Amino acid sequence: MTRLTVRMCGFFAVKGPEGKSLRPPGKKPAALLAYLAYRRGKKTTRDRLVDLFWSDRGQKQGQDSLRQAIYVIRHALHHQSATILISDRNYIALDRDQISYDLWREDGSIHESVHDELLEDLDFISPVFDDWLLHARRDVRNRQISRAERLLAGGDPDVAPEEALDIAKIILKLDPTNEPAARMAISIHAKRDEIGHGHRIIQALQKRLQDDGLDISEKTQSLYNNVISAPTDVKPHSELRAKKPKPETVTDLPLVEVGMPVGDDNKSSTFDLSEEFFDRLVSRMIQMPELRVRALGTSDTFSHSAFSLRLLPSVKNDETRIVLRLSSGDGEAFWASHAPVTLHPADEHIEAQVDKSVIQIISAIEENIYRHLKRPPMKTMS
Numbered sequence: 001m002t003r004l005t006v007r008m009c010g011f012f013a014v015k016g017p018e019g020k021s022l023r024p025p026g027k028k029p030a031a032l033l034a035y036l037a038y039r040r041g042k043k044t045t046r047d048r049l050v051d052l053f054w055s056d057r058g059q060k061q062g063q064d065s066l067r068q069a070i071y072v073i074r075h076a077l078h079h080q081s082a083t084i085l086i087s088d089r090n091y092i093a094l095d096r097d098q099i100s101y102d103l104w105r106e107d108g109s110i111h112e113s114v115h116d117e118l119l120e121d122l123d124f125i126s127p128v129f130d131d132w133l134l135h136a137r138r139d140v141r142n143r144q145i146s147r148a149e150r151l152l153a154g155g156d157p158d159v160a161p162e163e164a165l166d167i168a169k170i171i172l173k174l175d176p177t178n179e180p181a182a183r184m185a186i187s188i189h190a191k192r193d194e195i196g197h198g199h200r201i202i203q204a205l206q207k208r209l210q211d212d213g214l215d216i217s218e219k220t221q222s223l224y225n226n227v228i229s230a231p232t233d234v235k236p237h238s239e240l241r242a243k244k245p246k247p248e249t250v251t252d253l254p255l256v257e258v259g260m261p262v263g264d265d266n267k268s269s270t271f272d273l274s275e276e277f278f279d280r281l282v283s284r285m286i287q288m289p290e291l292r293v294r295a296l297g298t299s300d301t302f303s304h305s306a307f308s309l310r311l312l313p314s315v316k317n318d319e320t321r322i323v324l325r326l327s328s329g330d331g332e333a334f335w336a337s338h339a340p341v342t343l344h345p346a347d348e349h350i351e352a353q354v355d356k357s358v359i360q361i362i363s364a365i366e367e368n369i370y371r372h373l374k375r376p377p378m379k380t381m382s
Contacts, residue, residue, distance in 0.1 A: 003017065003098050003099060003100050004016060004017075004022065004077075004080065004084065004098060004099050004100070005099075005100050005102075006037050006099050006100070006101055006102070007102045008034070008037065008038065008101060008102060008103040008118060008119060009102055009103055009114045009115075009116040009117065009118055009119075009120070010116035010117070010120050011120055011121045012030060012031075012034045012119050012120075012121060012122055014033065014037075014076075014077075016078075016080070022076050022077050022078070022080075023076065024072045024073045024075070024076035024077075025072065025076070026069075026072060027122065027125055028053055028065075028069055028125060028126075029069045029072040029073050029076070030122065031053065031119075031122045031125045031129060032049065032053060032066075032069050032070075032073065033073050033076075033094075034119050034122060035049075035052065035129070035132075036085075036092065036093060036094045037094055037099065037101075038119075038136065039093065039094070040094075040096045040099075040101075040104070040108075041093055041094065041095065041096030041097075042093060043086075043091040043092070043093045044091065044092055044093065045090060045091055046063065046066060046089075046090060046091070046092060049066055049092065050062035050063060050065075050066055051128055052126065052128050052129045052132065053065070053066070053069070053125065053126050053128075053129055054066070054126070055126060055127070055128050056126070070085075070087065070092070073085065080098070083095065083098065084098045084099070102114055103118075103140070109147065110140070110143050110144055110147055111144075112144045112145075112147045112148040112151070112167075112170055112174075113170050114144070115170075115173045115174065117137060118133070118136055118137045118140050119133060119136075119137075141174055141175075144170075144174050145171060145174045145175050145178070148167050148170050148171045148174065148181075149171060149178075149180075149181075151167050152164060152167045152168060152171065152180075152181065152184060161188045161191065161192075164184060164188060165184070165185060165188045165189075167181075168181040168182070168184040168185040168188070169181075169185060172185065172201070172204075172205075176204060176205065176208040177205065177208050177209055177212065177214075179205065179216070179217055179219075179220045182201050182202070182205045182220060183219070183220055183223050185197075185198075185201050186198045186201055186202065186223060186224060186227065187223065187227060189201070190227035193279060193280075193283045194275075194279045195278075195279050195282050195283070195295045196260070196275045196278040196279045196282070196295070197275060197279065198224070198227070199295070199296075199297035199300075200275070200297070202216070202220075202224050202297070203297050205220070254292070254306075254307060255292045255293075255294060255305070255306040255307065256285070256292070256293055256294070256306060256307045256308070256309055256326075257293075257294045257295075257296055257302050257303065257306045257307070257308050257309070258278075258281070258282050258285065258293060258294070258295050258296065258308075258309045258311070259295070259296030259297070259300060259302065259308070259309075259310060259311070260278055260310070260311045260312070260313070261310060261312070277311070277322055277339065278311055281311070281357060281358070282295045284355075284358050285309075285358065285361070294306070303329070304329045304330065305329055306329055307326065307327065307328060307329060308325075308326070308327045308329075308331075309324060309325070309326050309327075309361070310324070310325045310327070311323070311324055312324075312325065320340070321338045321339060321340045322338060322339050322340075323336065323337075323338045324336065324337045324338065324339065324357060324361075326361065335360075335361075337357060337360050339356065339357050
């Protein structure tokens with residue numbers, strides 16, 4: 001059986017078996033077809049459709065407008081309209097068996113991983129339809145979240161952490177204030193030594209909750225403090241060398257705060273590319289016996305009592321790179337370097353760049369921190 005492919009999330013689209021667009025011209029015919037598709041085979045009375053789209057007109061004029069819209073839809077669907085569009089004097093429906101959806105599976109269950117808004121381009125059709133669409137969007141989101149939460153509750157993160165993390169991310173995209181999903185994601189990122197990801201999650205959660213006049217729960221804050229904020233508790237990456245013991249007098253070691261300050265670049269893909277580099281660099285620095293390390297979130301500020309290592313994502317000459325700047329507590333920069341990153345970095349590529357940066361940082365620390373010499377002018381190492 002030849003099927004139509006209907007995209008309900010994002011911009012409404014109807015395509016034939018060869019990928020040709022069959023969306024009818026005009027917003028109301030398109031919205032009418034979208035509504036019938038959303039009903040998935042259920043019959044709708046003609047009076048209901050007139051009320052949805054032409055409630056500002058008289059009954060006869062509304063019925064005439066409905067017939068004209070149906071004609072436009074049939075013309076757009078070409079020869080497939082004869083079987084897919086079912087109508088009589090009282091009811092209209094679409095044959096759901098001839099449609100493949102982006103929002104529903106074959107068994108009728110909803111796809112929880114589709115994040116785009118329902119019928120995104122079909123606002124301002126008519127007051128009644130707009131009201132229906134608002135409620136339909138809310139219903140779809142609630143059902144997607146409920147399904148994802150059931151999947152997350154039934155999964156075992158120790159057995160399938162990747163699957164659990166994916167589901168948690170889905171929930172957070174659908175509901176950025178969902179704390180159970182945030183806690184799950186933070187825990188998994190902590191086990192994988194991805195400190196930057198944990199910071200990003202907690203900061204996004206806090207901002208959204210504050211926008212609603214709420215605070216993060218004690219349970220979430222406690223988890224975050226235990227697995228993210230304390231770098232000595234973070235387990236080393238499985239591919240890294242075993243952690244070296246630090247001297248007993250760790251309080252005598254210099255403290256270096258590492259962070260990626262918020263800027264214009266954090267709104268682009270450049271910032272996302274830097275996260276993995278940031279996580280691995282912090283993990284390596286934590287293992288260095290020469291100093292103490294504190295990883296900062298994007299909204300944290302550098303203190304005046306510690307040295308700061310700033311990672312600044314940037315693009316220069318079409319090359320995406322991370323600029324590293326090491327400064328004293330008073331803000332005087334005395335060392336800088338940069339590391340290139342790629343759009344799809346391989347693990348070995350990142351490891352090589354991290355290793356190179358760590359060697360340079362150790363050299364800078366020995367020269368400028370441990371010896372407590374008067375700092376020379378900034379120099380760049382590449």
